[in-house]
Amino acid sequence: FDSREMVELRRNRWTPEEEGALLAGICKHGAGKWMNILDDPEFRSELLYRTNIDLKDKWRNMMIKEKSKMQKLEPAPFTFPPAKTSPVASNEHPL
């Protein structure tokens, strides 16, 4: 009996602990080895309520977020008239 099968009903935010376990698992097994990460005793307890699909989806979302952060750091191309550089309020959405 696998308790992961029971958790189909929840819509769950990822905790920092789960994210850490996922990243550590990726470092150890590689991105894409979702079932290997879940089966690893080192991460199993932290990711008990996640499926291999959950891991894949979460990794994708993390990559999307990293990508958008990178785009913010890239130097702005030369334009005229200059693009407005008003600071973005922290409660606004990125992108």
Add this chain to the structure above:
Amino acid sequence: FDSREMVELRRNRWTPEEEGALLAGICKHGAGKWMNILDDPEFRSELLYRTNIDLKDKWRNMMIKEKSKMQKLEPAPFTFPPAKTSPVASNEHPL
């Protein structure tokens, strides 16, 4: 400049016909099956200019309105222990 053209620029208010189609679609497919409702030939023509997100948002707003009406009608008497809620038949859509 025709004032009716101004109407096109406003936010797209839901018509009673659209609301009826949405409710009928929910009865048939269930709340949450927004794309199924849109794809159903029975409702497609009436909801032609709505997206699945529009359907979801409209249903939420309708529920909010119903809820506030309920709260106005029910003074919510203090009881202890709390009154138990009636169970819902499992063969019905949850709505």
Add this chain to the structure above:
DNA sequence: CTCTAGGGCTAGGGTTAA
């Protein structure tokens, strides 16, 4: 059969406009 990759869809918080 299981597992992964990637597109699609929903839920719910947040924002805008009237």
Add this chain to the structure above:
DNA sequence: TTTAACCCTAGCCCTAGA
């Protein structure tokens, strides 16, 4: 100020292909 309509996106679903 209120709120119907609309936006953003994390999380979850569907499914072809390995």
